Amino acid sequence: MTVVFDRPKSLRDVRTHYCPGCLHGVAHRLVAEVIDELGIREIGIGVSPVGCSVLAYNYINTDWQQAAHGRAPAVATGIKRVHPDKFVYTYQGDGDLASIGTAEIVHAAMRNEKISVIFINNGIYGMTGGQMAPTTQIGQKTTTSPFGRSAEHIGYPIRMTEMLAQLEGDNYLARGTLHNAAGIARAKRYIKKAFQYQLDNRGFSMVELISNCPTNWGMHPKESIEYIKEHQLKYYQLGEFKGGEEASK
């Protein structure tokens, strides 16, 4: 018997605290698989955000530092500049990266810091109770937009990856999805390329991953997958925006 699929070694064999159907688990596994494949567990230092994934340090078996809300890229900058031989990555959600931490991520990308960022975009604040995020879809109901997000009142969802792709420099920016097996396989290739970018000492890399939040979207996990297909993926285009082979075509 050969093992076709098993838990990656860099993912601790523990139960996660995430809700049923939450795709954070898939994102964690992909990061752990890539860390295994590149053999960087011993030099890896993660920076965890504020949000549901604050406890990522309990699951992915590298060294970790927890940062203040939104400040993970700033903390990662410090770690990478003091330890240029280490592999430094952040794992952030959209409330963290696209809202309170917008300045930190934009300036870390502008300085072309040699760090890698995993950005989980589920269009809502998960841990704090389902408030509207900058990435919430038009018409999407949250606890702070009970009648649905209105473009007139709040504006349109922010596309972080496209925004950062405008910056000059040798950086890597891609957006993948976690809602089906093909998307997950592609997302893993993006993560691997992003991590390799840092290992090759090239520059800033970020992979945005379209995710879900069944609990705060008020849906069964299966319905949340349909919601991603019908709404998230129509607004957020998938692919490599900078630094990849697809982008250079």
Add this chain to the structure above:
Amino acid sequence: MAKVLFNEERCKGCELCTMVCPQKIIFMADRINKQGYHPATVEEMDKCTACATCARVCPDVVITVEK
């Protein structure tokens, strides 16, 4: 022979694996695990092709696939 193993105590019953199985052989068991969820399981194991699609979409890494 293909074989999928479910770590049933880790399963949170989200049913994402049941959506993607091309053979449609995964279903939720009547029993309840220690976490209080109905775990995913397979009875007709001979129909499994070890494609591992279920394992790749599982957020809790419940599934191991052997061939």
